[in-house]
Amino acid sequence: MAKDGSQGMSALLEPIALANRSTITLAEDIRADNETLSPVRHNDVMPAIIRAEKFCLYYGVKAGVKDINMDIFPQSVTAIIGPSGCGKSTFLRSINRMNDLIPNVRSEGTLYVNGVNVYDGRINLVNLRQQVGMVFQKPNPFPKSIYDNVAYGPRLQGIRGGRLDDMVETCLKDAAIWEEVKDLLGKSALALSGGQQQRLCIARALATRPKVLLMDEPCSALDPIATSKIEELIVGLKNAYTIVIVTHNMQQAARISDCTAFFCMGELIEYDATNIIFTKPSRKQTEDYVTGRFS
Numbered sequence: 102m103a104k105d106g107s108q109g110m111s112a113l114l115e116p117i118a119l120a121n122r123s124t125i126t127l128a129e130d131i132r133a134d135n136e137t138l139s140p141v142r143h144n145d146v147m148p149a150i151i152r153a154e155k156f157c158l159y160y161g162v163k164a165g166v167k168d169i170n171m172d173i174f175p176q177s178v179t180a181i182i183g184p185s186g187c188g189k190s191t192f193l194r195s196i197n198r199m200n201d202l203i204p205n206v207r208s209e210g211t212l213y214v215n216g217v218n219v220y221d222g223r224i225n226l227v228n229l230r231q232q233v234g235m236v237f238q239k240p241n242p243f244p245k246s247i248y249d250n251v252a253y254g255p256r257l258q259g260i261r262g263g264r265l266d267d268m269v270e271t272c273l274k275d276a277a278i279w280e281e282v283k284d285l286l287g288k289s290a291l292a293l294s295g296g297q298q299q300r301l302c303i304a305r306a307l308a309t310r311p312k313v314l315l316m317d318e319p320c321s322a323l324d325p326i327a328t329s330k331i332e333e334l335i336v337g338l339k340n341a342y343t344i345v346i347v348t349h350n351m352q353q354a355a356r357i358s359d360c361t362a363f364f365c366m367g368e369l370i371e372y373d374a375t376n377i378i379f380t381k382p383s384r385k386q387t388e389d390y391v392t393g394r395f396s
């Protein structure tokens with residue numbers, strides 16, 4: 102895989118013409134409205150679903166991430182690794198603009214999802230976050246029933262009745278928790294174990310039918326058995342979704358990801374196929390980090 106997939110692609114990544122629209126929505130709407138949106142091609146083989154170009158995010162005057170150029174591919178798992186404070190969560194949260202919730206945040210450069218610059222002021226943030234879902238380090242189910250947690254997003258989209266029941270079941274199955282909760286759907290989600298709560302949160306994220314799932318250390322609060330269930334789940338989900346996962350666990354990145362990005366001090370130091378990053382990285386900093394010699 103090339104480290105810089107930019108050659109020949111910039112023309113395909115021109116910001117989309119948005120005349121006559123006051124609010125931008127992602128994907129289908131834009132594709133339907135605008136025939137100039139071509140899929141982004143990487144090495145003429147794979148389209149990138151997420152592309153950062155010279156992307157920086159600042160908290161006040163301090164840079165959380167600087168000058169990130171990165172393509173992320175659909176139906177794959179991309180791991181982001183690096184020492185504490187290097188900007189992993191900042192970059193992840195930039196993809197669905199969760200950083201907007203923090204005061205004094207500003208960005209530079211461009212970040213495309215499905216060909217759309219999500220930092221265009223007209224972006225519809227609710228729609229963006231439906232399509233780019235997020236799972237956090239600590240499971241955060243709503244204090245509602247298991248059913249209502251998963252039904253929350255679809256209800257906002259107007260889905261009701263049997264269709265809603267089917268959707269809840271499908272999402273719980275996709276999140277590999279259906280067998281454990283199918284007879285407890287009316288019970289409080291807070292009564293589940295940590296690992297079950299995390300899979301429920303994944304089911305809740307899937308229920309808005311996202312294209313991308315962002316996961317920020319989703320296993321760090323879980324025991325090894327729950328961790329291994331989530332890892333299996335992630336590998337299964339990549340057939341239908343694009344997954345970007347932040348992890349401090351090198352073995353986890355090596356086990357489940359296709360590509361790995363190594364960040365350090367807010368910069369993307371190296372980004373390549375996971376087996377390359379872990380066996381023959383090009384940069385000494387990467388090698389020191391993945392072999393535990395980082396100081």
Ligand SMILES: Nc1ncnc2c1ncn2[C@@H]1O[C@H](COP(=O)(O)OP(=O)(O)OP(=O)(O)O)[C@@H](O)[C@H]1O
Nearest residue numbers: 160164165183184185186187188189190191192203
């Ligand atoms: N809300 C915030 N306000 C100000 N600075 C922040 C904020 N969040 C993060 N930062 C700063 O941005 C930089 C990157 O932080 P970030 O949380 O992205 O790191 P990280 O790689 O996810 O670290 P960790 O592995 O500890 O979770 C750090 O210097 C951090 O102090």
Ligand SMILES: [Mg+2]
Nearest residue numbers: 189190191317
């Ligand atoms: Mg973090």
